[in-house]
Amino acid sequence: MTDAADAADVVARLRAELGDRVDTSESARLEARADKSGHAASGLPLAVVHATSVADVQATLRIATATRTPVVTRGAGTGLAGGANAGEGEIALSMRRMDRIVEVRPDDLLAVVEPGILNADLNAALAEHGVWWAPDPASRAISTVGGNIATGAGGLLCAKYGVVRDAVLGLDLVLADGRLLRLGHRTVKGVTGLDLTSLVIGSEGTLGVVVGATLKLRRLVPGTVCTIAATFADVRSAAEASAAVTASGAQPAIMELMDAASLRAVHALLHLDPPTPGAAQLTIQTDGAAADAEADAIAAVLRATGGTVALTHDPDEGERLLTIRRSMHPAMETLGTTLIEDVSVPRSALPAMFDEIARVEREHGMPIPTVAHAGDGNLHPNFVFDGEVGADGTIEVPDAVWAAADDLFRSALRLGGTLTGEHGVGVLKRRWLADELGDDQWVLQRQITRVFDPLGILNPGKVFAA
Amino acid sequence: MTDAADAADVVARLRAELGDRVDTSESARLEARADKSGHAASGLPLAVVHATSVADVQATLRIATATRTPVVTRGAGTGLAGGANAGEGEIALSMRRMDRIVEVRPDDLLAVVEPGILNADLNAALAEHGVWWAPDPASRAISTVGGNIATGAGGLLCAKYGVVRDAVLGLDLVLADGRLLRLGHRTVKGVTGLDLTSLVIGSEGTLGVVVGATLKLRRLVPGTVCTIAATFADVRSAAEASAAVTASGAQPAIMELMDAASLRAVHALLHLDPPTPGAAQLTIQTDGAAADAEADAIAAVLRATGGTVALTHDPDEGERLLTIRRSMHPAMETLGTTLIEDVSVPRSALPAMFDEIARVEREHGMPIPTVAHAGDGNLHPNFVFDGEVGADGTIEVPDAVWAAADDLFRSALRLGGTLTGEHGVGVLKRRWLADELGDDQWVLQRQITRVFDPLGILNPGKVFAA
Structure with missing residues (x-):
């Protein structure tokens, strides 16, 4: 200071x-x-x-x-x-x-960009070359590639197409003292020295400033997209069905789960007929050469697990079905003030995690509408409370909400999960970090940040501060 | 000492x-x-x-x-x-x-193993569950998963199925002082703190001892495998053809290139008719649901770039064609003593890298038969020399060979490549490490090793020693 x-x-x-x-x-x-x-x-x-x-x-x-x-x-x-x-x-x-695209090489499946470019702007430009960058956080229209890298962002497509750390070959990093390092490679393979590129991904501004990124691209996926919406009597059944889809060997591009409270709020927002009370929904997309066959196979699994299934090969109708999932955040805003959480569990533990969420709702007496990237086990429980949004647009999370969140975090860890699948630790989750890492690893990680930033001037108080 | x-x-x-x-x-x-x-x-x-x-x-x-x-x-x-x-x-x-398989979870697509298990033994066991671990170094029948992790190994399938760092979720690491850390996650997504799992992959024993690994698995790929062998008048044409295949958007599972000297030596070893003088060969496999269509498309690209193409849908015939590639190392042993190198370049630079190899052969007056994982741009030039193999089975690489290798390394770096795609730095390449990393990054990486190992007792003299 x-x-x-x-x-x-x-x-x-x-x-x-x-x-x-x-x-x-x-x-x-x-x-x-x-x-x-x-x-x-x-x-x-x-x-x-x-x-x-x-x-x-x-x-x-x-x-x-x-x-x-x-x-x-x-x-x-x-x-x-x-x-x-x-x-x-x-x-x-x-x-x-700093939002320039410096280089696009479809032949080498890489692009070099500055960090300030928006994810969606980058992908619009890449599409002209027949390629794309796979990380697709829900914020992709408004979030930067550099921010995606700083948080190690995920998104909807991760189970099939990977997260940010699967999609970056190299980074240019300015250290705390102003020196510029070039980390990583332009090659598919490369094992010279320590993998500092991966270390910087998800480091949330504590190791240096990313000023350039060499991104690993994919070809645009040819063929049709098929969309499935399946309704289940309750959220546990929907979670079991999603685990059954994963266990069947199918690989959907997208598999999203919405619980009853989420579904109810979205239907109200979009002026749709109210959903069956208690019902939860899976929205699934398949893509690529085998999209049709895969969608049929998935529909069979969903029916066998008790789902009411609608399947469309029409892109517009598919987009309409996905709109319900995409309207989650505006719908939450109609309910009250929200704390959006981000735990992740092994996919087989999804049903158990939904049981834990129901328990936390009961024991702490607060609603927690939840959506999940069911294809990869990442859940976003929304703690809804009567909070004041201050004049500056900021909120104060009540202690009772943090107590419920704490309970939920510990459940996720017990189920073999993690505090944060894609949002990062920031300030909001730093007090739980050592619970997940263990004290020894917490200290060691802290020491590593000091190698990059001996004076501790890079984003102090974030991630590691107690 | x-x-x-x-x-x-x-x-x-x-x-x-x-x-x-x-x-x-x-x-x-x-x-x-x-x-x-x-x-x-x-x-x-x-x-x-x-x-x-x-x-x-x-x-x-x-x-x-x-x-x-x-x-x-x-x-x-x-x-x-x-x-x-x-x-x-x-x-x-x-x-x-320490070679036990502790846990296999096909539903979560993960396995927990001890590091001493052989890659091939693991995959034999996983196959019974319908899953596999994708890293496939050519040594997979004789190399351990822990060794694959320590070097950040690659293999033949990497362009399509990834390298080791894409296939590990978490590691148990014993530090130099004997403390045990649990790094990483069991979940698809996870961004709590720094990604130490990736940092340990490829660190060649300098950060700790890996005593357990949580591996990310894939479903066994259904469908047929198609194999293509294509012959070209010279190695540059073959390299251009492989770059054209990548640029076409096709994604072969395997795409291997052998130059004329390699092909000649293998044909002699296997008692096949001698190949056309100067001719080089691409061996390509496609797999998955679209294997047939993709093989046809690739064959068309290869013919358009001047190749003589043989295509088979028969697995046995395909295996026979791949045997030629697999016989490379025994064939090299018939030529003399070899230093097997491991540079990697962006795929579009493969033709230029073969030009550089030809130049080094000319200027240094030594044969350098070369095979390449052309699908990912990783080349293995074999420096062949008249060297004595000592009584203890070890060799001394002559200074003239190192001078030629030095010339080759610098060419790879100039082309945007790296010193080592998959073998690691070890002792043999440590004197070039700072050339690639830059002095600042070299020092910083060295400091990071000291956080894990303050006394410098873990594999001293490897990777970082000058």
């Missing part, structure tokens, strides 16, 4: 090097405090630096090191764990303007 | 805790000096510890830490870079007897 005189000096130094890329407007500094979790840092950052080049990032970090000023790197601010929120005495380093 | 009196003390301490799992026979110690590269460490290790449990590994490392004795972890000794060779004053810690 820097006192007032020092703060003025830091801003003056930044301005001397970076001119009008240093933004001290109140609106920019207010925006940099928060993300889509609703959580906000205390106080306002000193300034927002809008980097437009690697040299800008290096200059910012040299000044930060010289003045011992914390730096919080940000993309589009769509995080759900508070990991990129900048507060009192900190520099918010925005990468949003 | 430990002097004679200390050495006796270390062995005595090991024996007191581990009894007859401590092997001081000359034969065991001689064997632990070398790997399949032909390189051997100087001197003999103090002892070979045949660990049979996690507790054995922890006991060994506690004694090693207390006595500051270096530990070299070994699997089956099939490495090609000298990375697991144990010498004077060192403990060789063999994991070969």
